[in-house]
Amino acid sequence: xxxxxxxxxxxxxxxxxxxxxxxxxxxxxxTRTFFTTEQTPLLREKxxxxxxxxxxxxxxxxxxxxxxxxxxxxxxxxxxxxGLLHCTGCRAECAIDVLRRRYESEGKWVLVAFGFLPDAHVxxxxxxxxxxxxxxxxxxxRRRAGRAPVVVVPFTLIPDTSLCFGDFLHDVGMLSQEPPxxxxxLL
Amino acid sequence: xTTQDLIDQAELKPLSRFAHRDxxxxxxxxxxxxxxxxxxxxxxxxxxxxxxxxxxxxxxVDVAAIVITGGKEVPAETIDLAxxxxxxxxxxxxxxxxxAGQLYKLGLGGEQTK
Numbered sequence: 001x002x003x004x005x006x007x008x009x010x011x012x013x014x015x016x017x018x019x020x021x022x023x024x025x026x027x028x029x030x031t032r033t034f035f036t037t038e039q040t041p042l043l044r045e046k047x048x049x050x051x052x053x054x055x056x057x058x059x060x061x062x063x064x065x066x067x068x069x070x071x072x073x074x075x076x077x078x079x080x081x082x083g084l085l086h087c088t089g090c091r092a093e094c095a096i097d098v099l100r101r102r103y104e105s106e107g108k109w110v111l112v113a114f115g116f117l118p119d120a121h122v123x124x125x126x127x128x129x130x131x132x133x134x135x136x137x138x139x140x141x142r143r144r145a146g147r148a149p150v151v152v153v154p155f156t157l158i159p160d161t162s163l164c165f166g167d168f169l170h171d172v173g174m175l176s177q178e179p180p181x182x183x184x185x186l187l
Numbered sequence: 188x189t190t191q192d193l194i195d196q197a198e199l200k201p202l203s204r205f206a207h208r209d210x211x212x213x214x215x216x217x218x219x220x221x222x223x224x225x226x227x228x229x230x231x232x233x234x235x236x237x238x239x240x241x242x243x244x245x246x247x248v249d250v251a252a253i254v255i256t257g258g259k260e261v262p263a264e265t266i267d268l269a270x271x272x273x274x275x276x277x278x279x280x281x282x283x284x285x286x287a288g289q290l291y292k293l294g295l296g297g298e299q300t301k
Contacts, residue, residue, distance in 0.1 A: 015224045063224045086243040109246055109272060142228045143249045144208070148272045150247060167240050169247075171218045 006072035010138040013068045013075075020082055020116075020170060022058035027051065030120020033082055035064055052120060060170035067138055076134055080127055083168045084152070085112040090165040095157040109148040112166060114155045126156050188295060190252050190275055193231070197289055199254060199277040202261055203269035210251040213295050215283060219244040226250055231295065233283050239265040245274050252276070256283040 018037040024030065030052070041059040048054075062083060068075045087100045087110055100110045113132055115125035132152045139150040158164050191207045193199055211229035216222055217236050226232060228249040234241065235257050242265060245253050252275035255261055261276060269276045279286055 012224070017220065017224070061218055061220050063220050065224065084243075084247075086240065109243070111243065111247070139247050144228050147249060147274075148246060167243075169219050169223065169240055169244055171220050 006069060006074070008069040008074065008134070008137060009071050009141060010067040010069055010134060012065050012138065014066045015063055016065070017061070017063045019059040020062045021056055022060070023054040023056050025052040025120050026055050027053045028120055031117055032119050032122075033117045035062065035079070035082075035116070058172060060168065060172035062170055067134055076131060078131065078135075080115050080125060080131075081135075082114045082116045082124070083170050085114060085155070085164075085166040085168050087112060087166050091163060094159060094164070096153065096166075099151075099153060099157070103151055107148055109150050111150055111152050111169075112155050112158070113152050114168075124155060124161070126154060129154070188293065190277070193252070193290075193293070194277065196293055197279070197286070199279050202255075202276040202278050203266050203274060205252075205269070205273050205275035208251050208275075210295065213287065213290050214250070215287060222248055222250070231290065233286055233290075235259055235283065237261045237265055239268050241265070242268045242272065242274050245269075246272050254279060254286060256281060256286050 016037060018035055019041050020033055021036050021041060022031065022033050043056055043059060045056045064079055066075050066077045087096050089097050089100060091097060096112055103110050113127050113135065115127050117124050132154060135152045136150055188210050189207050190210060193210060194201060209229060210231050212227060213233060214226040214230040215233045217234050219240055222232060222244050226248045230250050231252055231254060232245060232250045233254045233256055237255060237259055241253060254277045256279055258280035261278065266276060
């Protein structure tokens with residue numbers, strides 16, 4: 001007989017602070033992203049790697065973590081999560097915006113989970129549905145008051161990420177001392 | 188202590204519409220990654236950040252309120268988003284350092300709920 005499924009209760013462990021680095025190849029125009037724990041990541045650092053000439057165009061302060069169920073001791077690493085994005089409703093026909101409006105009417109908050117861009121001209125890597133469910137569970141289990149529950153959805157619902165103007169929950173362009181820059185497409 | 192008590196005792200100005208709630212501990216940071224990783228539900232978040240990305244971060248962690256220090260002006264889009272999702276934004280002209288001192292005197296030490 002199968003053991004009853006655990007009603008997971010997640011805690012965040014093994015938090016590692018670092019940066020999500022964005023690099024573009026000035027030869028082919030491709031972009032890639034990765035997490036780095038470099039102490040002082042340099043912007044505009046250029047180097048060659050195979051056919052690509054990479055240029056570091058952004059370093060966004062971020063972190064990586066694991067979720068740990070303290071009931072069944074399951075652990076899950078989220079090394080594949082580049083970040084969470086807040087939908088700004090920039091395109092009414094986008095499936096994410098349709099979801100956002102539907103969930104908003106139910107008093108829920110939609111966040112979009114993005115995977116990394118592993119290499120130039122390779123699409124972002126999807127994050128398994130089960131891990132998205134874990135993330136939603138984790139955030140909602142911590143809530144006290146009746147504030148809007150969170151629903152984490154996959155970025156793969158965005159029809160064209162190059163047209164997305166959502167806001168990543170990263171520390172880049174966050175300082176209000178900085179002059180406001182022109183908004184750019186996501187990727 | 189509740190957000191209403193804090194408004195009364197620490198002379199904080201509410202900027203968004205929200206339901207009052209209990210406050211447990213204080214978290215100070217100007218980085219959303221810090222908040223998402225380390226802040227605890229019920230914390231009061233002191234920051235000078237006013238970008239609207241602070242609202243989903245505050246909601247994710249379920250902080251009791253965001254306190255914008257230094258009298259910084261908060262954009263209308265940040266306040267609107269906070270009101271929409273019942274996130275409290277409070278404002279003070281005091282510096283983060285002064286505000287932390289006052290909160291400590293009011294009995295809100297640096298303890299964080301675990």
